Amino acid sequence: MNTLDKFHNWRRKLRWDKQYAKGRWDSMKTSKELSRYSTIIGYLTILGKENPSILDLGSGEGVLNEKLPAHYMYNYFLGIDFSKVSIEKAKAKEFPNAEFQCKDIHTFTPERKFDVIIFNEVFYYVHEKERVKVLEKMIDHLEDDGIIISSIYREAPHLWELFNQRLEKINFVTVRTEEELRYWQIGVYCKKGSENNDEPAS
Template sequence: MEKPEKSLDAEFFNKMYEQNQDPWDFENSAYEREKYDATLKAIPKDKYKSVFEIGCSNGVLSEKLANFCERLLAVDASSIAVENAKKRLADYHFVEVQEMTIPKNFPEEQFDLILFSEVGYFLSMEDLTLSRDKMIDALAPNGHLLLVHWTPFVEEFPLTGDQVHELFLQSAEPESGILAHLYGRSETQYRLDLFEKKQ
């Protein structure tokens, strides 16, 4: 089986959620708990005015991320995941959950923190590049962009986690002058990179 060339669509994810409401075991996985802890520790500030979480799934990480936000926009391509996240986050009046497929759909506003976690490898390189550019445009000056992705090879995903992060690191090279790379961490099964948008 060859890796797909096109981005995986909402139908792909809805089928997964129809079979299992928590397909990656976000609720109970020790791996996910450790990764969530590392993700939250990598966030530089205690509070952000406006945060954008791309790929919120059922909202397990969103609920933890809410502690860092005055406002959180959490989105996912799966309508089933979005409904589950809305239920989980119903008591958080400052959290908005929307069904959204990037880069086709993208909010027209600025954020001072964007979290792009476990999503990039579902996209084609063309769509990932467009998504990266849209994220950079949506970041406020000195805003933070945090990437976290599983790195082992998965045949049914268009890209690997390493390919995702390497593309963003290109925008942090001195000649690009767009992003500054603040922090990187590589574990056995995932990697994490934090960027800041230059003024």
């Protein structure tokens, strides 16, 4: 990113911190988001490994953790978010085997590989010039038999094309709600040549 792009990125961070502090994103915990989180959790349960390591990009204050069923187990969970305020809220909840870090997805490099990597309503915030770099970096930190789950609000074919070019699609669904304009597209992908390729795509 050039200097101007970095400045706008910094301003966005400040805005999100203010919004989280004021409760602007409390809606993520309401029933309006339930169908989206339920779909992600369904993919984790059905297509993910047992007791996986999970990287949640755009974790916010740990809403995904809160919605995971009590019987679902992971061996390690790392939540990453741009907002320091949201990360502090997530840390305060003291989820077992979970860690939360305030990081910029543009510069964040995982220190290990993960069984599941989730782009949790975050990929469209990645600067256009950095999207390929960010996606390829996460693919490099995905276990060979792991999966990537991406949730994107409404429709963004230009973003999905980046996933389709570099990964093998396992499943894809549009999650709708009672509100006509509130819906998401959620895709599950694996590395090309992975054993997960045997899963049916839709």
